[in-house]
Amino acid sequence: MKRRRCMRTTHLLVVPALVLSACEPSLPEVTPEEGERVAQIAEPAAAELLRTLVGRLTAALNEGGPSQAFELCSDEAIPLTRTVEAGLEGTLSLKRTSFRYRNPANAPDEAEEAVLVFFERALQDEGEAPSSFVQRVSQGEMRYYKPLFVGELCLGCHGDPESMDPQVRRILSERYPEDLATGYEVGAFRGLVRVSVPVTMVELGGAQ
């Protein structure tokens, strides 16, 4: 069993104000209004990150093929994430995470683990999951999560290693000897984009 931390979580669009963890009520529940507000602030940031990464990945694949695209992801994914954050005036913090991470820098923290478990369970038990999730992690921080699923484009670097470009396979084993992020099929749950939103931003919006 995974250890659960005390935190209050809401997932939008299915059950408003679902409480994920029912331990000490030291953190207030996410209200539906707060959930909406967090989504309003964070969704464009998550979309911008994905647009940027997939755009750069596709361009690199077209220009230099799979091994160059692999190096681009490896060298640039986190710096590009910082660039997208800077474009948002540094108010939001962005991350991609997964239980089966390739880059240890993307490993989940406890709050992210709880949401990964939530999505895995929903997909397993109901065959579908909400399109986003909102969580309060502290007095000062709320988080918005967007699930990521594997598409055809992803298989070249996250699919069956046997079917990978041999150069990609070589760079992969050199750079990520502990890699957990292969063996995926199209449609599989790959992980989350997480956007941290300061509670002050959520409150400011509410007061307007």
Ligand code: HEC
């Ligand atoms: C050309 C190779 C390549 C392709 C194609 C690719 N990735 Fe990755 N991916 C990587 C590399 C390298 C990393 C590790 C570096 C990083 O992103 O921090 C990574 C990391 C990730 C992470 C962060 C968690 C982790 O494992 O470190 C996610 C999430 C992810 N990829 C999802 C996807 C999805 C979804 C697609 C398809 C839209 C995709 N990737 C396509 C190479 C690729």
